[in-house]
Amino acid sequence: MRKIVTLLSMVAGVVAVMPVWAQEDKLLAQARSIATEIPPKLLAVLQDEMAKAGPEGAMGVCREKAPQMAKAASEKTGWHIRRVSLKNRNPNATPDAWETAVLQEFDQRQAAGEAPATLEKGEVVVGDGNVRTYRYIKALPTQTLCLSCHGNPEHLSQSFKAKLHELYPHDKATGYAPGDIRGAITLKRTL
Ligand code: HEC
Numbered sequence: 001m002r003k004i005v006t007l008l009s010m011v012a013g014v015v016a017v018m019p020v021w022a023q024e025d026k027l028l029a030q031a032r033s034i035a036t037e038i039p040p041k042l043l044a045v046l047q048d049e050m051a052k053a054g055p056e057g058a059m060g061v062c063r064e065k066a067p068q069m070a071k072a073a074s075e076k077t078g079w080h081i082r083r084v085s086l087k088n089r090n091p092n093a094t095p096d097a098w099e100t101a102v103l104q105e106f107d108q109r110q111a112a113g114e115a116p117a118t119l120e121k122g123e124v125v126v127g128d129g130n131v132r133t134y135r136y137i138k139a140l141p142t143q144t145l146c147l148s149c150h151g152n153p154e155h156l157s158q159s160f161k162a163k164l165h166e167l168y169p170h171d172k173a174t175g176y177a178p179g180d181i182r183g184a185i186t187l188k189r190t191l
Contacts, residue, residue: 024134028122031136031187034077035120038185039140042066047145055148055160062149063090063167070185078189083140085183089150089173098125099137099186106139106181116141116181124191132191137184142176150176 045065049058070081084095086103095103106119119139126132142150153161153174164171176182 024122024124027134027189028136030077031079031122031134032120032138034073034079034081035136035138035185035187038069038073038081042069043143043145050145050148055157056163059149059163059167079187080189081185081187083183084186085173087172087175088183089168089171091168091170093183095184095186098135099184102137103139103181103184106184110139110179110181116179119181133188134191135186135188137186139181140183140185142178142180142182144178146176146182147178150174150182152177 042061042065046058046061049061052058066083070083073079074081082093084093084099084103086095086100086107088094102121105121106116109119110116116139120137122134122136124132125135147155149156149160149164150173156164156174173182
């Protein structure tokens with residue numbers, strides 16, 4: 001009898017846990033799909049604008065279009081979405097403690113040979129007051145196109161640097177090489 005009770009409670013336990021796993025899988029899939037969809041759209045606009053107006057003219061794309069796209073996607077999906085970096089250009093793109101730890105882990109994994117485009121993490125985080133949040137973050141690798149605005153400062157034109165300094169006096173986002181992790185797109189929602 002005791003065996004049956006134990007067995008029954010084990011089964012009940014498994015059933016009780018299942019929806020949580022299923023929910024997390026669903027959240028991960030949702031967050032991943034949003035985070036995978038936005039960057040190529042931004043890249044297409046950036047490529048267009050770079051061809052027309054060069055790095056100085058295209059600066060507005062990263063400055064205005066990227067936050068606009070993130071805001072529109074946030075409103076549409078209910079996820080809070082933004083971009084962050086350990087060496088941020090926009091002062092508001094400073095990562096919080098969770099994002100900083102994951103970005104440092106991404107840098108280590110990349111140094112150990114993992115492809116930056118595959119680096120992601122999703123998990124439930126329990127914060128103050130037991131508030132549960134689902135958090136997801138996906139690395140944004142530096143591509144050749146990005147170097148015109150995030151590459152070695154010696155290769156950036158004087159006029160571009162002047163404009164950069166005027167708009168972002170505390171910029172840390174230069175000196176990247178192709179394949180480096182430029183930053184990440186990060187999503188969260190309260191559960
Ligand atoms: C035309 C210049 C330009 C190009 C090209 C460019 N960026 Fe940016 N990037 C900027 C500017 C300007 C900002 C600051 C935007 C803001 O004010 O929010 C920025 C911000 C970012 C941020 C947000 C974090 C931060 O540092 O503020 C990320 C991530 C980023 N860029 C990644 C990339 C990647 C990846 C590429 C290539 C696919 C790229 N950028 C190409 C100009 C550029």
